[in-house]
Amino acid sequence: MKVRIKGWTGVATWRWVANDDSCGICRMPFDGCCSDCRLPGDDCPLVWGCCSHCFHIHCIMKWLQSQQLHQQCPMCRQEWKFKE
Amino acid sequence: MLFTCSILPISYSSRVRMSLKPREVNFEEVWGGLLETVQQVVTMGCIKRTVWNERFSDVYSLCVAYPEPLAERLYWETKKLLESHVRDLYAKVSKQREENLLAEYHRFWIQFSKGTQYLNNLYSYLNSQHIQKQKFSDADLTYGSMQMDVSEQLLEIGELGLEIWQKEMITPLQCRLVGVLLAGIQQDRLGATTDAPTSTIRGVIHSFVDVNMYKKKATLQLYESVFEVELLSETGSFYRKEASSQLQGCNVSQYMERVIARLAEEELRATKFLPPSSHKRVVKEVQDRMVADHLSTVHAETSSMVTSERTRDLSNMYTLLRPVPSGLLQLVHHLKDHIKQQGLQAITSLKGDNIPAQFVESLLEVHKKYRTMISEVFHNDQQFVGALDKAFESVVNHRGNTKVICRSPELLARYCDSLLKKSTKGLNESEVDDKLGHSITIFKYIDDKDVYQKFYARMLAKRLIQQQSQSMDSEEAMINRLKQACGYEYTSKLHRMFTDMSVSSDLNHKFNEFLKNKPQELGINFSINVLQAGAWPLGQTTITPFAVPQELEKSVQTFESFYHKHFNGRKLTWLHHLCQGELKVSQSKRTYLITMSTFQMAMLLMFEKVDSLTCEELQTHTHLNDEQFSKFLQSLLDSKLLLTEAESLQGDSLQGDVGIQLNTEYTNKRTKFKISVAPQKEQQHETEQTHSAVEEDRKLYLQAAIVRIMKARKLLKHNLLIQEVISQSRARFAPQIPMIKKCIELLIDKQYLERTPNTTDEYSYVA
Structure with missing residues (x-):
């Protein structure tokens, strides 16, 4: 018998891979969204810093804007840089 | 006679003779002339214009007479004159026999009332200069103390005339007048022609009102006390007799018809004879005597009329009972029971296939029938609409006994699924939309909206993943309907699923672009749905170990590396049990072109080189667990693509060295088809899973509600807490009290709450 796969539709789910369960700023789980958003997912993504700490993007932006002198990671006080 | 003269032309025309200066006047002389005219006026006799004009100056000259004004004397003389005139008239009227009484009274009344109007004009100087000054003002009457004696003050001449009429004519004659009037109305009720013409009866009745029209207060008092009271009691006794004689001769249905006719007649009669203030009272009296007094007789028939749906009778009954306080309760109650019974009957005896459609459509039919009935028969009365709603609530949420789960939410969701799925039913899109729109009617009655939501979400997920949706517009319209009924929160996950589909289609597009720049090709037509884990109702438990067939490995790997490059920090999990291929x-x-699941694909691919394999070989290669393995292998055997020598086809037998052969003789008329897994078992399993998922969600929801309430209240008694929780969750489901109790226990364990010390039934919030 000759069998050939003509087409295939895959199904996969995605979730965040973070080194913690919840955001250190808003304390909401990473599977959920930050406290200002209503829906988790693409609308409320996570970002990682070079120090490997990770937050909701909305949370860290708010934090960085509130800092006047140094842009520091709220967890480890290293200078905050977005990881590429 | 024709004169509504103003002062100006008179003084102008008589200037020659008359001066406005006060002068000495001989009262007897002037009054002698005036008296004659007054007599003419009140009998509506003939007066020459010049005479009439002169009389104005006579009144004036008397009022301003020198040295003493004679106004007072003029007033009393006029009064005396009018009194004796009315007494004369009374003598004439009272001499009449009953049949002429009304006509004669009416004739004199018209004459006299018109005459006094003219007289009032003639005396306008007296009225304005002497009488209005001593009258109480409106403010005095409205706000002044009640001690002011209205009867002592002088009246304007017109009013004086009317008062004299009341005292000298109506009072002595009222008994006879009323008697004759009532007799006339009685004749009219019996359908006979009245002795006096309608206009006379009406005129006499209205004279009781008109004679008091000048008063500022209690204008209708005379009419009401002299005539209306008598009329109402007469009406009452007439219809009391009428009602009991009618009830003996006919059944309730005929009786109602007759009462309605009687009411209409009586209303007409009221407009014919009576002043507007009486119309309602008379009709009310008839209603009381004919309906309210016999309420129990009418109510006794309600049940059978409702059961046999005699719309004409019901409509009559509604008309009659509506004005009676709480008269409709019985009818509403019976209707509710009847609808409930009809509804239950429609859904208890369902069998055959497509039960969801039968369930929903027969319910809708019943609903439509009674909705029309309520609008046609009961004029959309809120009480009846409410009864329909209550009846349907109990039908839709009916369970045989408390142990059984109510199936309505599931059936309704399956109904929607069957409409939205691609099928060959031949409904066009607008028909589907209509049906979905109607399903919302039933949806609104469902208590367990969360169960419906779960089922709906699962079926939507399946439709989206397996591309079975008939139309995305219909899907979206349906979700919007649910959103309208239950709010944003209720459908947010459903919306999220929609967004994931469009995100996925973008992703496929990008991936294909990405592949174009690669030297190697995947060899297959690859597409993917990447779903966000939390939003889709896909239990993680169903993920089973599986070895991806070699032919797919490359696609999977290429896509994974593409995805990780684009989306940092995300982990992909393949849901192979949902993947399918061609x-x-x-x-x-x-x-043949065969659509099947990846697991089936993996097994079939192994037969490319060989024609026979053992179960063990198949299972080791695919890494599937026992349950999944036998399930999917079974489906291939059922399709006859593969064959086995195993005797029984029960799940247990497909293991070890049982041989599986390729069916080399396979033929199928169709060249393009799909192999699915036995749907029956699947459905059963799915239902149970859904219900347990709902149970879990409910616990979380209740706990959240309890914490919310306690955070706001700090201290709360047990019963009040339960009540609040129930009212908060009503929009989603009807929580069971034991479950709430369990949730409270759980929260006490988790130290969100504690029992307030020294009390038995109070909780406090632990911050």
């Missing part, structure tokens, strides 16, 4: 299978004679 296989091109070439047997000796023909080529």
